[in-house]
């Protein structure tokens with residue numbers, strides 16, 4: 001077992017597998033401990049599985065998605081799964097953004113404290129969350145970004161003294177999907193007579209891309225891509241067989257298995273581009289004064 005630890009903070013069940021399921025599985029293979037924090041109950045999401053009727057599934061969706069996340073994380077070898085149980089806020093601009101339990105409306109001080117507590121307990125060297133647009137503009141993703149950034153910085157300072165010993169995260173990453181990866185997938189589909197993934201011909205139409213120049217880190221996940229695909233299938237209320245990563249043959253999935261990240265905080269000078277989020281990490285950090 002390695003002494004390294006990674007924590008992911010995600011808005012909904014399924015985001016961890018979609019954006020970084022390969023990285024989580026690779027960590028398991030390397031003996032690196034991982035912890036996934038899921039901020040919301042995801043109860044407003046579209047239910048895609050036709051065998052799950054709206055009337056009987058919707059009332060239990062929060063519970064169903066917790067079960068799906070636990071199963072996906074079991075497949076990926078994630079060591080800890082925690083739920084903050086804020087309410088799903090729904091898509092940007094929806095009236096549900098203003099529901100009293102919506103994560104979007106959460107008291108930031110309180111939400112940050114809950115993540116600080118997990119950081120000081122689990123002591124991650126690396127933390128991963130979303131960029132300032134929450135990758136594609138979902139209010140819960142934007143809130144997860146804000147709360148995680150503040151928590152990473154608060155965890156190593158004397159604030160929240162009641163929430164445990166100070167801990168300084170060494171590297172903070174945002175998940176990323178570079179324009180060049182979308183273009184490569186679309187070009188490959190065209191050349192091989194397959195349906196283009198994401199339903200567009202021009203990648204610039206996609207709302208969730210990261211400019212290539214911002215992507216610092218490419219992780220080769222081809223050895224674990226089949227586990228990631230199994231974990232995607234575990235999220236059956238959300239992800240159907242037509243999902244781009246599931247609709248392609250195994251060998252094509254291996255070819256497009258890379259995952260991408262944007263390094264935004266590093267306590268040591270990084271050497272970029274890199275292929276390992278743990279590059280340059282010192283396991284033993286000097287103690288922080290009280």
Ligand SMILES: [Zn+2]
Nearest residue numbers: 011012015138
């Ligand atoms: Zn999400």
